[in-house]
Amino acid sequence: MDSALIPEGAKRCAFPKFALGIAIVGAVVLWGVYAMGLIWWKGLNQTNMNDNYGFALWIWADLAVIAVGGGAFFTGLLKYIFKVDELKNIINFAVIIGFICYSSALLILAIDIGQPLRGWFIFWHANVHSMLTEVAFCLSCYFAVLTIEFIPNILENRQANKVPFFHHLAHNMHGVMAVFAATGAFLSFFHQGSLGGVAGVMYGRPFAVREGLLIWPWTFFLFTWSAAAFGPCFTLLVTKITEAVTGKKLVKDNVVHLLAKISGWMITTYIIAKIIDTIYWATVTVPGLGLDIDHFYSNNAFYGYWILFTEIIICGVIPGLLLIMKSTRENPTLRLLAIILGVIGVCLNRWVMVLQIMAIPVMSFDTWALYIPSWQEVATTVLPVAYGIILIAVTYRYLPVFPQEKELNAVQPVTETE
């Protein structure tokens, strides 16, 4: 019934099956919207946050989606500025994932603030010294850039593209996309970085504080670097999931291998920097404040050295090595393992840099504070995931997201069963 909207030559499931899938995920969206409504109506008392945990699950989710959404700016940078042409076959999808991540981040922020109607104060009464101000400005601007990057793909819909104006607009926008890709990379550098700076400048919190360069603590650079490193992992992971769900090969192996290789080198270099940062923090910064590293990983029921080991070794060093070595990178199972570990690793890093900071006592007579989110927090955190699934399903169905799809599935129909 919607065949006129489906890209020419592309095969899609029957509309009722599609609608049923959307309805199921839509129910999750409604659950999240209900929780969101409760929070806006009744306030943040609907959460399990407290005065120790001013930042909690949402801020982690916010940082995590922005980090994994980093695939959009980094892939765009590689494609349009460094002219890595093969990536044209995955750039549309990277942009869509980025769009989902950043729109989700903005939604989460709108739920998270105590006075949502005053959200614009961050622009109007901006404090130029605050990292959060930098986040707000760059995040909003970059979301606008992502929207601009997304528009040509929307206009390439079979029906929209029949309108000459839309056709030419999409064509011309593609032509100038390098400008937006460069702008996006610039903005991303600052907002990814300033999200790291949010933690690094908190000199009242020894677990978070870092020295740095000029006004930017080292976490500023580590966050940007890690987003560029792990973001492509998430792009590859979602591509893999989409291929599994649709039962089609959508991107050629050489494109996947290339992005995985770049990601692998970025992860490896990042994790070396992260290890150096951790050693310096543990041996110089923290002892200078009268604490030793044990203070941050003991005397509580959850945060032990396991989290540091998991983040840096299991989800940092291992995926980095797996992706830089040709034999493991080109092995589908090991590559999948590496990108899953990578995505977990960057999310774990954001967890540590939000929630563990809040949990650790600073005053000698203070105690650890652990927290379990309320169902309203969980529902509103699942909401963006469900929204993302719907947006990917809709865009995949109606837009020519994967330029290689037709070729891959016409020439080698056997791969459909893979």
Added chain:
Amino acid sequence: MNKNDKKAHKFGMVIDLDKCTGCGSCMVSCMSENNVPFKEDESNKKDSITWMRVYKLTNGKSFPETEIVYLPRPCQHCGGKGDHGHSPCVSVCPATATDYGYDTGIVSQIYTRCFGCRYCMGACPYHARYFNWWDPKWPEGMEKYLSPDVSPRMRGVVEKCSFCYHRYQAAKDKAYYDGREDIEENEYQTACTTACPAGAIVFGDLYNPAHRVHEIVKPDPHPASINSTVVGKSRNPNVFRLLERLGTNPKVYYLSEREWVRKAGDNYLAGEWDKIKNHHGSESHG
């Protein structure tokens, strides 16, 4: 803060922990004076608002050597690294909803500008900042007892101790009316100071040598030689500040003759305390 400015003050407090009995009068007077809202069930202290909170500390020894001390903790009104006014909370607030008064040293909170991001709470190591998780509600009739000088806060914003700033404003108004340029020490005292039955809290201008708080603290105006971000370290061997090594430069000082109490004010590596416990003020300046 420009100390050469004759009109500039640096209001601060010293709390004698050896006098404090933990009676909680300071907490009650603070809540009453500042229209601090409370919950029907106050058993969960992590989401209730106590601008002034009294902590109970012990020396960790078993009977009969057990000692207890009560430590009242208002907002520390940090001057930030180098005492330049970039307090941990002020520097991070994205909407300039918390500000540093260079003429008073007081960290203010602008309730109508705060949009409730809670970054300041995360940045404060003293847990001195509180979020209004609920709409403020008072039992019927009690709203008539609210102070007209302090605006109640709405749900969704952060609040904290203001050093009873409205009392400073009232004292200034009176001085102006009387034709005086400045206020006297006793004209501006916080509610907790006046309510403390043991006289454990002393409040005044840390810049003014005639004020008792200055006499007790003897603040060193020079940066500490072992940590240049620390300014205003006390030259009184019994006076300390909470987490002084972080460089937050609080204006709330504590006084105790007991060594374990002074040690509890900060974090020290094993064996470190004995090496630096006799450093008072800026060693390089005597």
